Amino acid sequence: MGSIRRLLPYLRRYRRAYAIGLLSVVVTATLALLAPRVLQYAVDDLGRSITHHKLTFYAALLVGLSLVGGVARFLMRRVVIGASRHIEAEVRDDFFAHLTRLPLAYFRTRRTGDLMARAMGDLESVRLMIGISVIDAANTAVVFVVALALMLSIDAGLTVVALAPLPAVSLAVRWFGKAIHARFQLVQAQLSEVASLTQEGLSSVRLVRAYGQEDAQVERFTEATRRYFARNRSLIRLQAAFYATMTFSLGAGALLVLWLGSARVVRGELTLGEFVALTAYQAMLGVPMVAIGSLTNTIQRGIASWKRMLEVFDEPEAEALPGAGRERRARVPLHWKADAPRGGLVVEIRNLTFSYGPGLPPVLRDVSFRAAPGQTVALVGATGSGKSTLLHLLPRLLEPPPGTVFVDGVDVRGLPLEILRRQIGFVPQEPFLFAETLAGNIAFAPAAGEDEGRGSGEREAPPSVELLSGGFDLRGTGTFHLGPLGTDAVRRAAAIARLEPVVETLPRGYETPLEERGLNLSGGQRQRTALARALVLDPPLLVLDDALSAVDTKTEAEILEGLRAGAAVRTTLVAASRLSSVRDASLILFLDEGRIVERGTHEELVALGGQYAGLYRRQLLRESLEVG
Amino acid sequence: MPNALGPGRGERSDWQLLWRLLSYLRPYPWQAAGGLAAVTANAVLQLAPPYLTKVIVDEHVAAGRLEGLGDIALLYLITLTAAALLEAAQTSILQLTAQRVMFDFRVQVYRHLHRLDIAFFDRNPVGRLMTRVTSDVDVLNDLFTSGVHAIFFDLFTLAGIVFILVSLDWRLALAAFAVVPLMGLITRWFRRNIRESFRDVRAWVARLNASLQENIGGIATVQLFRREAINQRRFRALDAGHRDANLRGMFYYAVFYPAIEIVATISTAAILWYGGVLVMAEDLTLGGLVAFLLYSQRFFRPVADISEKLNGVQAAIAAAERIFGLLDTQAEIRQVGARATGVERGRAGTSIVFEHVSFAYDGSGDVLKDVSFEVRPGERVGIVGATGSGKSTVINLLLRFYDVGRGRILVDGRDIRGMPLPELRSRFALVQQDVQLFSGTIASNLTMGSGAISPESVERAVAAVGAGRFVSALPGGTGAAVAERGATFSTGQKQLLSFARALAFNREVLLLDEATSSVEGETELAILVALRAVMAGRTTIAIAHRLATVQDMDRILVLHKGELREAGTHDELLAHDGIYAKLWALQCHSTANPNPIPGGRPGS
């Protein structure tokens, strides 16, 4: 079981808890066997001679045993299930941490709801496997061994008979186990589908309303849920057949013992008392054996779910992509140190050809250019010509081919991601804001050295058993306050991004909590917040991917004016769908289907009389014609 | 907060909630009865093996008689087979019924969500709402598979055994039941605490989900700004909260179950002691005591069983509180019937009137202030203004995502609050700045599942907006796969698709909210030309900050800080020399004296 082995490191940290839990199971099971004995002696004594004293003793003994048993029972649940809760949290933390380190490309093909289902629902099945079913398994084993030993001491032959159904049982466990595993995987996959549809449907609720397509959404959801039901049905039927098989095989064993045993008694090979005891133990054996059914079920579900989680865990993290950062772990340029004065970066693209996947046509073809500190390089071109793709390669949101993208002379693939990304202030075309305060969204990036990076794999030591049985600490009510980049920097960035008039209208200013995705801001306000988020870093390289498309002209002009001061030192890369906003760039690259077809300054390109000039003339014409 | 979602604590009693939960079994009377019958029959059949064993021992083994043993063995085999079949029946009936009920719940909750106010979604993150549809419903499974029937059956058994105990010896019965108040106390303690912790757990699950959803959706931003470590730490805090809430629940449960067992043993000890005293005083036979002891054991088995089930029931009630809390949240904006008297829809297109409309989103100042304007049928109106001046809000109100604060909005002469929502919205096609695409195909994204749109009109719409070139380059054309949120398209391409969607729906009024902000001028022009042809004679409201986009509209409205400050044609507004004229000058200024992007030239 290769997949289970991957769970062992988590379990190993809690081996003490599991040991205590298993010990408690043994105590509980033993005491459960002892208590009836006490009652039996008491009754026997009552038949003969008894004193008040003795009677009180028996009564006290009963209560005492049950107290000990109670403590053991408490520990058993508390410790083992407690450990499973801790492991659950650790696995989920790791899962989340892994998700944050996966390359962006991974998320383009995955559905949010699916990943969420794996982190929540599937993990729950795994937890059941390493929690309650460990207790059940131990209990089954203990009772099985004890009952077997007792039976053997009476009649070895009949014990073998009693075990006759075991091969059938193990076959059933194997076969049904496999089938349950397979079907449960289907069930969980469909649950992912349901979760994804829910996620998508609720995220686009405004659009769905506007077009009055609620019923179609509900219909789609109902259809998926119905399929989920159907897959569950097939799983349940299988389970039913499995449980029935188990009941039957185990009963058959009891019947054999009864039948053959009674014959032996009649033949005088077994006393009546022994026979009665034997059947009693056989009955004892039956209870845990039936538990094997549900145990198999839980375990197979757990493994199936664990494999679904492993599928995600096995995705290579961005830093560990083949070739990435490996072939030449570059020296990080000295002046990148956080305390050094920050100039601009030299960005160089050399013969870059890029496609989104092996079978797909290239989106960028043989692109080369250079941007020096103090320069602004603008990318223009039709929708889908590859502007965003090119910009995404710089911070390695997309992985460029080796030897194509350089900053300060270093191939970006050789640079650790957090160091590379610290140099870049990126304003995406579609800004994403978080449900935090406005200030928290602006001071989003950690300051240098503070809690930076992609998260360490280390964890605190496993909690002691005492903590396991307490568990009342209320960690997790974390207060999310302003990030480390002080308020001054936030205000400065907000000023350049012309956010201040917005802040004035917000009820609590910078401390106003934004709603999910910042939906209580207008589109232009969101873009300006995203701009401030990049500016607050005062980055050597500023990347604006059509970042002001929803900002009105007046505000845009003001913002550009504000940016000018910083632009003298930093390097700026801009993609724009409006020519009006790039005319002053040091270098304009005109992209057509991923190829740079024209390059030069605005005047040079206009003089060239090519595509750019045509576009410019038409636009000018359109704007000025109607003025007159 | 009228619309906020919380578990309406203490409003409903457990019994009411439980009863309401059980009412979901009403569509399945046969399954419910069948399940109960199977549980009962199974329990009765459990008695057969001991009885048959007793017969074998008493009548055959003890008597040394082997003939007839075969018959009994056969009988045993038959009951065994029956037990196995019943086991199968019980499992499948109970679990399938539970799945049916959960199916009903899911669909009902999801449908209900699609009826709630948009303002509700402003306040409740999607990730949180997802738990109502997914894991909150899952929690109900236990109640319907093992809980209800078993408890019903256990209560039944309990009543029988109480009767037997009392009739055997009422004094001993009193001794046995002396612990019942103690049990009641323990149960109450347990119930109160476990409920609280289950509520906590559900709330933490919702928080975890919301965090997952937000972080996955914003993963690019998280990575770009190196927030992995911080967000991991925050997630760990949530996860720890979830874990500790569960551990608290675990604690109560781990105490409760053994406590009930201990109390049961105390009762047994009491019977033994008191019975022993009675036997010594020869007030009771030893046989009587033994019989009583055996039966009293049976009394505690269902009690222990019920307490075991109580956990699942409490979890289900905690989840039910949340689900019913959601289902009981009513939309304030509802599909009211015909309150209005008014003109029927004219052929010439739709007219729109805003009359002294003021509006504020929850908790902030007025976003629109006394806005009045009219859009005549077939008129094309542009709205311009700074970001945040309230342009999108105009559209939100027109579509009745929110209700106006003061004033009213008339569509075709009728107050929209008196119009059924589908009738109102079926007039509009909306193109937003933020494009929403679903996983599926291009065609399914354009139709959004509406069967009324033919494949041809999909093709036509794609071609009309100029998306034909990139769509036909995709494998499968309009049948090509679309990833969640259209993640494999460029932003401009997504906007083209959302335009195509508006065309495919072929509605009377076109609402464009900065719909061309992410496409370059050429494409924008092409779209507008195409639209002009397609939408000829239809009403259009276009929001834009690029004045060129709206300058040839029939009329232009200028919004400033929520007030309608200017209205008129492009030329009129220029002549008026107000806000619009200033904006225009600014734009022309930037055209004439191009200096907008910072950065010195290499040579300069």
Ligand SMILES: Nc1ncnc2c1ncn2[C@@H]1O[C@H](COP(=O)(O)OP(=O)(O)O)[C@@H](O)[C@H]1O
């Ligand atoms: N994840 C992806 N997988 C496949 N194709 C993609 C992906 N992202 C973008 N594309 C395609 O690459 C081309 C360039 O996109 P993009 O760089 O976003 O264009 P733009 O110049 O408008 O910014 C488009 O045709 C788009 O469909």
Ligand SMILES: Nc1ncnc2c1ncn2[C@@H]1O[C@H](COP(=O)(O)OP(=O)(O)O)[C@@H](O)[C@H]1O
């Ligand atoms: N759902 C909302 N909740 C609270 N405030 C909102 C919401 N949507 C928009 N606002 C606020 O209302 C104002 C107007 O927004 P909007 O109409 O989107 O402006 P725009 O003119 O840019 O389209 C803005 O200040 C914005 O912050």
Ligand SMILES: [Mg+2]
């Ligand atoms: Mg782009």
Ligand SMILES: [Mg+2]
């Ligand atoms: Mg807007």
